[in-house]
Amino acid sequence: MITIHKLNKTFTNNGDEKTIFSDFDFVIEKGQKVGLFGPNGSGKTTLLNILSAVDEKYSGKVEVKRKRISYVHQDYNFTLLPWFTCEKNILLAREYHGLDKSGGLKILKQLIKELKINFSLKQYPFTLSGGQKQIVTLMRALALEPEILLLDEPFASLDVDRRSDVLEVLKKHFTKNMTVVICSHRGDEINSILDRAVVLQPQPVKITKDILAKDMTRKDFENTVLKIRFQKNDEI
């Protein structure tokens, strides 16, 4: 379970103070698969940075009960360690958490098959294309078998066919107790894997829609989320 109570977060640039969150409250139940939608600059990445403790400069209560958390950053390019091969990058977090190596190799093999990886993971990250790097960061996130999975626009660099493949693989690796938060601009891309959709508007961040799958039929939920779309500054 993730509990945020009275979160306050500001950024200061050249003496100019910007309030991103002001007394913001938000609760995510254990095992929920939440889509976070909002226009550019609405605070989605800031929120994931706070949940993952990448950013600890805030006031208020943020309680994230977890042992293992995987975070696929929006700027995923900078998160692969350049001095390790892709394979080592994927398995490193498991090592850090003391998880068994054989389990890691098994998941790795499974992911290679499921994601139809057609490049060598013995390569170093700089030799990969942007989309390949994004896939490797997703593999790394799943290989950890996380309790909390944070994904910030995880398909941004993937072509349309790849997106649907990756979506299916993600879904397959979701477990009942895994809490998942995915940031996106478009509901139609991820509606099939969510059970909650939250729309954020800046500034400061307000939740303008909070749609729960359990309150309606699956079809109605997916159709409602499908319509959420932020492109440039438009919401339809």
Ligand SMILES: Nc1ncnc2c1ncn2[C@@H]1O[C@H](COP(=O)(O)OP(=O)(O)OP(=O)(O)O)[C@@H](O)[C@H]1O
């Ligand atoms: N390190 C920083 N320093 C100053 N301002 C920042 C910093 N990081 C983010 N901001 C500001 O905080 C606001 C929220 O940014 P954030 O990256 O969380 O938005 P977002 O919803 O993820 O947007 P996008 O859809 O473009 O990824 C923006 O106005 C941004 O300019």
Ligand SMILES: [Mg+2]
């Ligand atoms: Mg962002």
